[in-house]
Amino acid sequence: MTILDEILQVKRLEVKRMLMEKLVVSCETLSKRPSLFEMLQKSNRLEVISEMKRASPSKGMIANEADPVTQAKAYVRAGAACISVLTDTSFFKGSFDDLAAVSEAVRIPLLCKDFIIHEVQIDRAKEAGASVILLIVAALDDATLQRLHSYATGMGLEVLVEVHDAKELKRALAVDARLIGVNNRNLRTFEVDLARTEEVARHFPFHEERIFISESGIMNAMDAQRAAAAGASAVLVGESLMRSDSVEDALRCLQIQKAGAPL
C-alpha cells in the first residue's frame, strides 16, 4: 500500500463525516481574490506558491509551532503569488481552521491543499476562503476527475491539477485543466527528482493557454532555475520556506527571471 492509498483511506472516512454535518455554502465568495492563472500568465518572473506545511509523511515534523497567519503574512511581504495551506490533519497537521485564518489575513490567491475525492471537500475549501483547489490525477478515476473539476470551476474556483508523468498529463488535459502542476515527489518512495518536471515538460502543450507549475523539492535558487528552464511559470514550495530562518529572503531568491522572458 502506498502513502497515497493510506491517505485516501482516511479521506473516505473524513468525507463520510463531512456528509453527516450539514454545511451551508454560500454561492458568492465573501470577497473575490485575484485569479492565479491570470497572474501567472502575465508575470515575467518565476512565481512562488508558498505553502504552510507543519509536517509531512516524508519528513515528519517540519515546523510544529508555525503560526499560519504569521507565515502567510511573511509570504505576502516577499511577493508570493499564492498561498497554499495544507488542510489535512492526520498526515500534515494542518486544518480548515488554518485555511480560514489565512483567508481572513491575506487577499492573494489561496490554495486548499488536500486530497480531494468528493464535492463536500470542495464545499469546505470554498467556505474556508480558498480560491484554488488541488485535484491529484493519481487519486481519481477519469469520471471523478472530470466531475470534481467541473464542480469546482462551476463554483468559481480555480483548479490546480497535479500530475506525476506524461500519462497523467494526458488525463489532466482531457478535462481541460489550465493550471497543471508536476509533483516531483514519488508518492511510493518519497524520492524527489526535478527530472520529473523536465520529463513532463517535453509533453506539455506550451503553445496552448495553460500554465505549467513545478511542485515539491525546490530547496534553492538552483532548483528554481532548473524549473524555470523547463518552462515552469511557478514553483510550489513548502519545506524549504518553512525551515528557513528568513522566510522572505528564502522566497525572494526563488523569484528568478522566467525562461524566455524579456529582461
Ligand SMILES: O=C(O)c1ccccc1NCC(=O)[C@H](O)[C@H](O)COP(=O)(O)O
Ligand atoms: O510532502 C510529503 O511528504 C508528501 C507525501 C505524500 C503526498 C504528498 C506530500 N506532499 C504534498 C505536497 O505536494 C508538498 O507539500 C508540496 O508540493 C511542497 O513540497 P516541498 O516543497 O517539498 O515541501
